Amino acid sequence: MGIGAGPDDWRIAMRLGMAMLLALGIFALDVLSPLQGAVAVLYVVVILLVAREQRRSLVVFFAVLCATMAMAGYLVSHGLDAIGSPTMRLGVSLVAIAITAALSARQITAAEARHHSDERYRLIFDASGFPIWESDWSPAYKLLRAGETPTLELVQRAGSAAIIRNANQEVARLFGYADRSELVGANIIEHHTISAEAAQARIFERLLRGDVPIEEEMQFRTTSGELIDVVLRVTLPQDHNGWSRVLVTALDVTQRNRDQARLAESQAELTHMSRVTTLGQLAASIAHEVNQPLSAIITYAKSGQRWLKREAQDAPETADCLDHIVINGKRAADVIARIRDLARNGDPRREAVRMAPLIEETAELLQRDMIASGVRINVALATDMPSVLGDHVQLQQVLLNLMMNAQQAMASTPTPDRELRIDGGVRDGVLVVEVSDCGAGFGDTEPEDFFRPFFTTKRDGMGMGLSICRSIIEQHGGKLTASGNEKGGASFTFRLPITEDEGRIAA
Amino acid sequence: MTGRGAHQARIRSSNLSHHPLVAIVDDDPGVSGSIASLLRSAGLASERFSYGGDLVDRGALAEFCCVISDLHMEGMDGKALQLELIRLGWAGPFIVITAFPNDSEREQMMSKGAYAFVTKPIDPDGFLDLVEKAVG
Numbered sequence: 001m002g003i004g005a006g007p008d009d010w011r012i013a014m015r016l017g018m019a020m021l022l023a024l025g026i027f028a029l030d031v032l033s034p035l036q037g038a039v040a041v042l043y044v045v046v047i048l049l050v051a052r053e054q055r056r057s058l059v060v061f062f063a064v065l066c067a068t069m070a071m072a073g074y075l076v077s078h079g080l081d082a083i084g085s086p087t088m089r090l091g092v093s094l095v096a097i098a099i100t101a102a103l104s105a106r107q108i109t110a111a112e113a114r115h116h117s118d119e120r121y122r123l124i125f126d127a128s129g130f131p132i133w134e135s136d137w138s139p140a141y142k143l144l145r146a147g148e149t150p151t152l153e154l155v156q157r158a159g160s161a162a163i164i165r166n167a168n169q170e171v172a173r174l175f176g177y178a179d180r181s182e183l184v185g186a187n188i189i190e191h192h193t194i195s196a197e198a199a200q201a202r203i204f205e206r207l208l209r210g211d212v213p214i215e216e217e218m219q220f221r222t223t224s225g226e227l228i229d230v231v232l233r234v235t236l237p238q239d240h241n242g243w244s245r246v247l248v249t250a251l252d253v254t255q256r257n258r259d260q261a262r263l264a265e266s267q268a269e270l271t272h273m274s275r276v277t278t279l280g281q282l283a284a285s286i287a288h289e290v291n292q293p294l295s296a297i298i299t300y301a302k303s304g305q306r307w308l309k310r311e312a313q314d315a316p317e318t319a320d321c322l323d324h325i326v327i328n329g330k331r332a333a334d335v336i337a338r339i340r341d342l343a344r345n346g347d348p349r350r351e352a353v354r355m356a357p358l359i360e361e362t363a364e365l366l367q368r369d370m371i372a373s374g375v376r377i378n379v380a381l382a383t384d385m386p387s388v389l390g391d392h393v394q395l396q397q398v399l400l401n402l403m404m405n406a407q408q409a410m411a412s413t414p415t416p417d418r419e420l421r422i423d424g425g426v427r428d429g430v431l432v433v434e435v436s437d438c439g440a441g442f443g444d445t446e447p448e449d450f451f452r453p454f455f456t457t458k459r460d461g462m463g464m465g466l467s468i469c470r471s472i473i474e475q476h477g478g479k480l481t482a483s484g485n486e487k488g489g490a491s492f493t494f495r496l497p498i499t500e501d502e503g504r505i506a507a
Numbered sequence: 508m509t510g511r512g513a514h515q516a517r518i519r520s521s522n523l524s525h526h527p528l529v530a531i532v533d534d535d536p537g538v539s540g541s542i543a544s545l546l547r548s549a550g551l552a553s554e555r556f557s558y559g560g561d562l563v564d565r566g567a568l569a570e571f572c573c574v575i576s577d578l579h580m581e582g583m584d585g586k587a588l589q590l591e592l593i594r595l596g597w598a599g600p601f602i603v604i605t606a607f608p609n610d611s612e613r614e615q616m617m618s619k620g621a622y623a624f625v626t627k628p629i630d631p632d633g634f635l636d637l638v639e640k641a642v643g
Contacts, residue, residue, distance in 0.1 A: 284607075291606035295628035296537030299545050302631030306548035326631075333628045350611075389611075448581070474579055475609055 012053060019049045023066060030073035040070035040093030044100045051104035054111060063101035067094055125166070131174045131250040133167035133183070140204055141243035150204040155197045158204075159189040165245070174230070174252060176223035191220040193227070203234055207243070212236050217253065229254045270365070273393050274400065281394075281468040287340040288471065294333050301325035352499050353392050355431060356385035359422055362399040366407070374415040375407050382425035389499040390476040398469045398480075402435040402492045405465065409439030409490060430478070431498055436491040447482035447490070466492075527572035527642060529553040530562055532588065533604070534580045538627070542575060542604075545631050546638060559583030559591070568597045573622075573641050578605035578612065586612070589619055600641035604629060 023046045030039040043066035050062045074090045125132055140158030148154055164183050172180040175191055192200070199218035206214045214234040219227055231251040240246060305322045308315055363377050370377055388395070403420060410418045421436040442450070449455055451470050466480075469492075473480040478496035485491040529546055531553050533539040539555040546553050556562045559576065560583045574592065578585035589601055600622035605612075613624045622641050625634060 288606045291627045292535045293537055295606070296535070296541040298628050299538075299541035299631045299634075303541060303545040303548050306545070310548070329628070471607070474607065477609075477611060477615075479584075 015053065016050065016058070019046050019062065022046050022049065023062070023069060027069045027073055030070070031076050038089040038093050040073060040090060041096050043067075043070060043093065044096050047097060047100045047104060051108065054108050056105050056108050059101055059104045059108065063097055066097050070094060070097065126168050128168065128249075129170065131168065131170040131252075133171045133248050134165045135187075135246045135248060136163040136165055137243040137246050138241075144204060144208055145242075150201045150208070152197050152201060155192075155200045155204070156189070159192065159197075159200065160187060162187045162189075164188070171250070174222075174228070174250060175220065176226075188220070191222065193219045193221055195219045199232070203232070207234065207236065207246075227254075228252060229257045267365075274397055278397070278468065281397075281471060283339045285467055285471050287336045290336055291333070294329055294336065298326055298329040298333065301329060350389055351392070352387040353390050353395055354385075354387050355395075355424060355433065355496075356381050358392065358396060359399060359424060359433065362396055362403065363422065366400070366403055370407060370420065373407060373411070373418075375410060375418040375420050377403075377420050377422070379422045380424070381422075384426065385424055386426060386431055386498045388431055388476065388478075388496040390496070394472045395476070398472050398494065399433075399435070401465045401469050405492070406435055406437035406439070406490070409437045412440070413438055426498070427495075429498065431496045432493060433496075434491050434493045436485050436487070437489040438487045439489045441484045441488050441490050442482070447484070450482055451480070469494075527552075528570050529638065529642065530556060530571045530574045530576075532556045532559055532562055532574065532580070532585075533577040534558065535577070538577070538604075542629075542634075545635060549635055549639065551638065551642065559585070559588035562588065563591055563595070568592070568595060571597070571599060572643075573600045573602065573638060575602045575604060575638070578603055578616075579607060586616060589616060589621065593619065602637065602641060 023043065026039065026042045026046065029042075033039065046066055047059060047062055050058050070090060070093050074086060078084075078086045137158070139161035140154070143154060143158055144150060164186055167180045167183045169180050172178065172183055175183070175188065177183060196218040199216040203214050203216055206212075212235055215231060216234075217229065217231045219229055221227055229252070231253055233249045233251070235247045235249075236243070237245050237247060301322045305319060305326070308319050308322065312318070359379060359381060363379055367377065403422070406420045410420070417438050419438055421434075423432075423434045423436070425432055445457075451466050455467075466482075470480045473494045473496065476496055478494055480492065480494040482490060482492050529551055531539045531542050531546075533542075533555075534557050536555075536557075539557075543553045543555055554565075554571075556565070558580060562568075562574070563583070574588075574597075576585045576588055583591065585603055585605070589603075592601065601620070602622050603613075603616055603624045604627055605624070606627040608624070608626045617624060623637055625637070
């Protein structure tokens with residue numbers, strides 16, 4: 001501002017010059033005119049003129065100047081005469097000047113305060129980082145006041161008549177405009193989707209009830225045709241004047257909704273995978289269990305045939321029975337083999353599985369569930385956790401199963417003590433992972449019993465979980481064992497051979 | 508029952524002490540008992556063990572001309588037993604039987620010198636041929 005005087009400064013200087021001239025004119029009139037009136041009261045006009053500049057200092061300066069000139073005029077015309085009616089007129093003029101100056105100054109102060117508050121509002125409006133706009137919805141207000149119901153048709157009618165009074169740059173970005181000026185004076189009806197119109201109808205309805213602030217999630221279409229999910233918050237300022245000033249803020253939740261959908265999808269996928277693997281493992285586990293007695297039956301029957309030939313060659317009926325036992329035993333074995341082949345269809349993969357990320361990922365998956373049941377997960381893995389050769393999904397299933405067992409084992413543990421520990425590292429050249437809880441431990445039961453198929457301590461358990469876990473770990477060439485721990489709880493430990501490719505992977 | 512069975516097997520084996528012995532290691536008494544009966548029917552004496560460790564603890568491994576062992580057992584499993592026997596210098600035929608075959612374990616054990624890797628349920632005739640060939 002200082003040196004380079006702009007056109008505004010010239011205009012101000014000119015107006016002040018005019019005021020000065022007017023003051024001088026009044027002075028001349030006061031001194032020269034023979035009128036016996038309070039001419040000096042006219043200085044009030046000068047002060048009012050100056051007050052338009054909205055500067056308190058100028059008002060004060062001109063008030064003092066005018067008062068001085070009024071007094072000078074009095075002295076010139078009347079000298080130091082005795083106090084008379086001219087003195088009274090001077091007094092009235094001075095009071096008028098003082099009051100006008102005081103009122104002007106107060107008006108300027110109030111205007112400044114309003115200006116500051118407007119500035120602040122604009123700053124918040126522009127710099128909030130959220131899309132904010134101010135709309136004129138008075139057409140909708142009039143229609144609704146006239147008794148119309150907030151239907152989709154009304155939304156379209158009222159929406160095209162609505163106007164955006166002001167919008168910040170974030171709004172432009174949200175809808176895909178280069179600059180907010182493109183939005184001011186326009187409306188957003190072309191960005192509406194069906195869901196947005198239905199939500200808008202609800203907003204009108206609630207606004208009419210005075211139910212503010214209102215939040216509604218809806219979908220808009222941007223200028224590039226992309227669909228965005230937005231939560232709108234609608235507020236009515238006190239001086240909304242029939243909805244002609246409605247404040248709308250928006251929160252873009254597109255990414256959040258997408259992430260949520262992806263999370264739900266991957267959780268569903270995991271559940272499905274887990275179920276498929278469980279079924280497969282269940283079949284494999286049953287096949288394993290049944291093959292043992294089947295093997296004994298067939299071998300005993302075959303052995304019986306051989307003994308019969310040696311001990312009682314004239315027992316054809318018994319020999320026939322043994323024949324049928326062998327044939328039917330083999331039939332049963334074929335059925336089992338077929339089930340096992342079926343189970344093997346989702347053939348476990350053999351690839352290098354990095355255990356540390358797998359454990360962390362699994363802990364992450366259960367985190368929410370654990371927090372809900374007051375369980376803290378404490379993962380302590382060695383920095384040099386190696387890879388193992390195996391099936392990522394199957395190994396994750398083992399981890400999930402052990403962790404969920406641990407969680408359930410602590411159901412009656414006092415909440416502050418509910419800690420689930422996962423320790424991992426290398427011991428004696430194999431990978432060791434230990435999942436420990438602080439539950440009630442094994443009690444009188446042998447830890448080994450927990451691995452027997454159909455053994456369960458849960459009301460609704462099938463008793464296959466640990467049996468399946470063990471068979472998965474054994475299929476991976478490892479071992480799964482159980483023991484009590486120093487906290488009185490149970491620890492399940494699996495050991496897996498480290499992949500020979502480890503060196504190559506690391507290199 | 509198991510104890511008595513094993514005892515009887517031992518008595519029988521002592522009767523046939525001039526014959527070489529076959530060790531059967533399996534934690535399922537049905538499996539080990541049926542194999543013992545099958546071998547006996549072919550004139551082969553055997554001794555049964557529920558755990559790999561029992562065989563090692565018994566000592567006098569030289570009496571055994573063949574070991575038939577399950578793969579998955581508590582304590583010392585089939586793989587560990589194979590390695591322990593190699594360490595103790597026993598070099599007879601080692602036959603693995605398992606209800607849970609897996610390619611990598613098959614490869615691993617065969618490469619360590621196992622005589623055969625047989626899936627349960629075993630085919631008794633074929634198995635007998637195999638053992639007779641192994642015993643020589």
